Amino acid sequence: MIQLNEISKSFKIAKRSAGLRQAMKALFVREYSHVNALEGISFRITPGEIVGYIGPNGAGKSTTIKVMSGIMVPDSGACSIMGYTPWKDRVAYVRNIGVVFGQRSQLWWDVPVIDSFELLKDIYKISGTEYKANLELLTETLDLGALLHTPVRQLSLGQRMRCEIAASLLHGPRILFLDEPTIGLDAVSKLAVRQFIKDINKEKGVTVILTTHDMNDIEALADRILMIGKGRLLYDGGLEKFRGQFGEKTMDEAVVQMYREYQI
Amino acid sequence: MVLYWKYLTILFKSQLQYRTSFWLLTAGQFLVPFAVFAGMYFLFQRFGQIEGWTFYEVALCFGIIHVAFSLGECLARGFDAFSSLVIGGDFDRILVRPRSTVLQVLGSKFEFTRVGRLVQGIFVLIWAVTHISVDWNIAKAVTLLLMIGCGVLIFSGIFILAATMCFWTVQGLEVANIFTDGGREMAQYPLQIYEKWVKVFFTFIIPFGCVNYLPLLFILDKTNGSSIGYMLAPLAGAIFILPCLAIWHVGVRHYRSTGS
Numbered sequence: 001m002i003q004l005n006e007i008s009k010s011f012k013i014a015k016r017s018a019g020l021r022q023a024m025k026a027l028f029v030r031e032y033s034h035v036n037a038l039e040g041i042s043f044r045i046t047p048g049e050i051v052g053y054i055g056p057n058g059a060g061k062s063t064t065i066k067v068m069s070g071i072m073v074p075d076s077g078a079c080s081i082m083g084y085t086p087w088k089d090r091v092a093y094v095r096n097i098g099v100v101f102g103q104r105s106q107l108w109w110d111v112p113v114i115d116s117f118e119l120l121k122d123i124y125k126i127s128g129t130e131y132k133a134n135l136e137l138l139t140e141t142l143d144l145g146a147l148l149h150t151p152v153r154q155l156s157l158g159q160r161m162r163c164e165i166a167a168s169l170l171h172g173p174r175i176l177f178l179d180e181p182t183i184g185l186d187a188v189s190k191l192a193v194r195q196f197i198k199d200i201n202k203e204k205g206v207t208v209i210l211t212t213h214d215m216n217d218i219e220a221l222a223d224r225i226l227m228i229g230k231g232r233l234l235y236d237g238g239l240e241k242f243r244g245q246f247g248e249k250t251m252d253e254a255v256v257q258m259y260r261e262y263q264i
Numbered sequence: 265m266v267l268y269w270k271y272l273t274i275l276f277k278s279q280l281q282y283r284t285s286f287w288l289l290t291a292g293q294f295l296v297p298f299a300v301f302a303g304m305y306f307l308f309q310r311f312g313q314i315e316g317w318t319f320y321e322v323a324l325c326f327g328i329i330h331v332a333f334s335l336g337e338c339l340a341r342g343f344d345a346f347s348s349l350v351i352g353g354d355f356d357r358i359l360v361r362p363r364s365t366v367l368q369v370l371g372s373k374f375e376f377t378r379v380g381r382l383v384q385g386i387f388v389l390i391w392a393v394t395h396i397s398v399d400w401n402i403a404k405a406v407t408l409l410l411m412i413g414c415g416v417l418i419f420s421g422i423f424i425l426a427a428t429m430c431f432w433t434v435q436g437l438e439v440a441n442i443f444t445d446g447g448r449e450m451a452q453y454p455l456q457i458y459e460k461w462v463k464v465f466f467t468f469i470i471p472f473g474c475v476n477y478l479p480l481l482f483i484l485d486k487t488n489g490s491s492i493g494y495m496l497a498p499l500a501g502a503i504f505i506l507p508c509l510a511i512w513h514v515g516v517r518h519y520r521s522t523g524s
Contacts, residue, residue: 011522071359073521087520095362106357110278122270123361151281 001207002045002068002175007077008231009038009063037063038074039231047174050201050208052222052239054215056259060231061211065177068209069099082174095124098168102180105160106167107152113163114148117170124171131170138166142196158189165193169200176200178210182217194220215251227255229262267363271371279376286377293380297330301388304452315457320396321484326452327389328408329476332415333448334382340420342372346427355519365516366509369427398483407479407495414501415475419444421501421508422470428508428515443470451476474500 012032037060045051055061066072067079070086070093079086084093100106107116121131139145142162147155155163161181168176178197182190198221200206212218218225218239225242227235235242235258246254279286304326308319337344349355349372358368398404426440447470455463455477467473474497481487482494 066356069360071356071520073517090359091362091364094360097360099357099360101353101356104353104357108274108278110281111274115274115277119270119274122267123363125362 001047001082002043002209003078003080004044004064004068005042005078007038007041007064007067007074007079008036009060009067009072009074010034010036036231038067040077041228041231041233042077043226043233043236045207045209047207048201048205049224050197050210050221051224051226052218053209053211053226053228054213054218054255055228055234059228061228062179064228065099065179065209065211069097069177070094095171096174098171098173098176100164100168100176100178100181102161102178102183105152105164107160107163109153110151112149112151113144113155116152116163116167117148120167120170126171130172134170134172138169141199142166143192156189158185158192161185161189161193162196165196169206172204173206175207175209178208178212180212181210182212182214190214190216197221215255219251227258229259234258234262268367268371272374275371275374276376289377290380293334293377294384295380297381297384300452301326301384314453317454317456320392321480322453323388323392324396324483325454325476325480327385327387327392328411328480329415329448329451329472330385331382331389332412332475333419333444334378334385335412336416336419336423337444338375338378338382339416340370340423341375341378342369343420343423343427345373347430350430350519359520366424366512396484398485403495404483407483407498410495410498411475411479414498415472416501417505418470418472418475418501419447421505422447424505424508424512428512431515431519447472454480471500471504474498 011034013035014026014030014032041060041064053061053064063072067074068081068086070090073087081093082096084096086093107113108119117135120126126134139148142165144162144166147159147163152160152163165178165181176197181197182193185193194217197208197210201208208221210217210221222239225235225237225239226233243251243254246257249257301323304322305319308314308322313319314322342349346369349358349369354372358365358372361368393400393408422440422443426444429440447466450458450462450466451472455466455473463473467478478494478497482491487494
């Protein structure tokens with residue numbers, strides 16, 4: 001369903017040095033350095049999997065998500081998702097995916113949640129019956145009933161995240177990308193979000209790819225871990241096997257040790 | 265088109281959350297150009313006319329360009345405020361939705377308070393149209409509407425160009441205001457009163473002259489010979505927006521390959 005083959009991406013970053021003098025100089029002459037964000041990433045994901053995508057900050061997680069969701073065009077490599085090349089048929093492709101950026105909202109800030117949903121219905125051209133069925137299911141499983149008529153700015157972070165996830169699933173996507181979905185949530189909301197991801201995966205067979213720094217998310221959800229560091233894929237395999245390598249250690253300790261071993 | 269209307273509805277609902285600020289801003293937008301117009305009125309009271317143009321003729325010119333500008337600013341406000349979309353990362357969100365980027369950026373913002381400026385422009389326009397000594401007929405009325413419509417396109421085109429620059433510089437460039445605000449201030453007077461290079465620039469590069477001055481000559485019966493060319497001159501505004509949209513798509517492609 002998802003297949004990445006030798007995806008590479010490098011960025012040009014302007015060099016900055018300290019001092020007013022250097023800053024003045026930078027106004028006229030810019031020096032650039034190249035950063036390789038991704039260096040030949042390859043993996044496949046089959047339908048119905050939940051994959052945890054982990055790695056330290058700046059490892060290339062977000063870049064991979066951006067490539068897979070069609071936002072960014074890689075320098076080289078091939079990617080095929082449900083038969084589409086994400087960055088080529090953007091409009092046709094993105095109809096099949098849902099994306100949640102944990103740090104940013106996709107809802108309209110000043111109006112009740114339901115208004116945002118109605119607009120998304122028109123943006124995605126969701127048919128009336130499908131919209132109704134999906135909304136009903138999401139309202140029930142995410143317990144949104146009381147929230148739908150509240151303006152987004154009055155919601156707590158946990159409530160908002162539940163609405164964000166619902167908004168990404170209204171059009172019934174086959175794949176769901178979650179970029180740090182539990183960041184900043186309290187314990188209750190975290191559990192609710194995790195439970196829901198599990199449910200939607202089991203009931204509707206939605207393939208889920210989630211990035212996170214919270215190893216509890218991974219333990220609760222993922223059957224499989226992809227670990228990335230310095231733009232390379234370092235580990236790809238089952239959660240149990242990953243744990244097995246480190247004996248009694250907790251997930252956090254195991255990951256730290258992994259990072260250290262690979263000097264990332 | 266239907267979707268654009270839906271976008272407007274949700275933005276209008278958002279705007280209504282802040283009623284006091286809405287009314288104050290609208291009133292402000294009404295009064296600013298009013299002051300400019302009052303200045304023009306007293307100028308003509310003192311001097312009678314400028315290079316053979318009477319007050320009502322210039323008022324017509326003023327009304328058309330201000331209506332076009334305020335409509336353009338309302339509609340294309342999303343492009344005018346585009347740098348915030350790029351900086352906030354919300355442009356990524358636009359790219360993962362199955363609609364054209366232009367439509368989504370247009371729908372991201374609508375400046376309802378600019379209606380104040382629009383109303384003021386319409387007042388001046390109606391006042392000028394009813395007082396001016398012109399024999400109105402269908403051809404002239406159509407030309408007038410064409411002037412406004414294509415004027416909107418030119419202003420929108422400049423907003424789009426300015427927004428496209430954000431893909432490279434991230435921060436919005438104030439440079440573009442020279443052409444939007446500046447173009448408006450220029451074009452509220454007949455182009456005839458300016459230096460030659462100014463006329464050339466605003467006829468062939470940014471065709472404000474084509475949506476305002478040239479067809480105005482036709483409406484005021486100041487043309488010699490064939491008038492059809494003057495009537496259709498505003499279409500230059502429609503042509504102007506095409507390269508702007510093309511450059512926009514180049515910008516989007518740049519964004520998607522650099523991610524910044």
